[in-house]
Amino acid sequence: MRILIVEDDPVLRGVMQRSLADAGHRVDVAASVAEAHHFWCVQPFDAVLLDLNLPLDEADEGAGGAQLGSGLAVLRAARARGDRTPVLVLTARDRTHERIAGLDAGADDYLGKPYDLAEVEARLRALVRRSRGTQDRTAAGALVLDRHVRRFTLHGLPLDLPAREFEVLWELMTPPGRVVNKRTLSEKLSDFDETLGDNALEAFISRLRKKLAGSGAGIRTLRGLGYMLEAQAAPPADGMP
Incomplete structure (x- = not known):
């Protein structure tokens, strides 16, 4: 926060x-x-x-x-x-x-x-x-955020993240499914004497997407609006239509 x-x-x-x-x-x-x-x-x-x-x-x-x-x-x-x-x-x-x-x-x-x-x-x-309208514990796919202990888990295991990536994911999970304006996200992660630019923010988003691959949680870019973290449908099993 x-x-x-x-x-x-x-x-x-x-x-x-x-x-x-x-x-x-x-x-x-x-x-x-x-x-x-x-x-x-x-x-x-x-x-x-x-x-x-x-x-x-x-x-x-x-x-x-x-x-x-x-x-x-x-x-x-x-x-x-x-x-x-x-x-x-x-x-x-x-x-x-x-x-x-x-x-x-x-x-x-x-x-x-x-x-x-x-x-x-x-x-x-x-x-x-x-x-x-959120709770202490929030989930999207296999990604879980426990706000009380400030910890993410992925598939039941701790997800260790650098500070800025942690803050980006925290904001996107509060709550999942909420569109987070890119400017608002950047401002919340910036200091008064250091502004987080779009390129840096996009780099954090890119790294988070890679870490969440296969988890059932994904970050979607909504052009002109911002980002949204959402639970994704699991791919069909082999041999299934």
């Missing part, structure tokens, strides 16, 4: 970033209202971790932060422009009014501080599953 962390506390932000990155996710961080608003507008994310209490500094005010005001306003602005990215709000445990305000503004879930990092990741997985 590609995740945006919006948190002004550098210690908490760093701990969450390392934990989610170590779990295999691509993580971007924003420490202010202006950064959060900018990142969320220009980059698609699978989920957002949002602290509601963000300070306003001079940079925020110069970038429209005075109008945004807080993490809550960043959330409201995203929902107002039709962005339905799942949002997990982080709040102090004793601030019930913050939790209510966050949910009313369009948050999907909340978690009180202090929190367990394993629970953060579990809640993010649940939010993304809910938003896409």
Whole structure:
């Protein structure tokens, strides 16, 4: 998953970033209202971790932060422009009014501080599953993805993949049969300072097709639309029509 962390506390932000990155996710961080608003507008994310209490500094005010005001306003602005990215709000445990305000503004879930990092990741997985209508375990032919342990298996054996190929296949399996726009896929796999070009993306797709050969799962290119991973009918047995 590609995740945006919006948190002004550098210690908490760093701990969450390392934990989610170590779990295999691509993580971007924003420490202010202006950064959060900018990142969320220009980059698609699978989920957002949002602290509601963000300070306003001079940079925020110069970038429209005075109008945004807080993490809550960043959330409201995203929902107002039709962005339905799942949002997990982080709040102090004793601030019930913050939790209510966050949910009313369009948050999907909340978690009180202090929190367990394993629970953060579990809640993010649940939010993304809910938003896409998927389960922890998904299959296409002999290819199986277990999101809970972040593992692919093929014919019952672990399928070890380089990081970028893993991310491409993860996106195509969430869920299978969904058309994934080439640009969206490229953006989710890119960094702000490094863009994944079409040639590199097509190379990943080509290598994955070879690894999935004979598995009953295939990646189809839909010209002008993108890619789709789907279960394929097994070839007829020898001697059968």
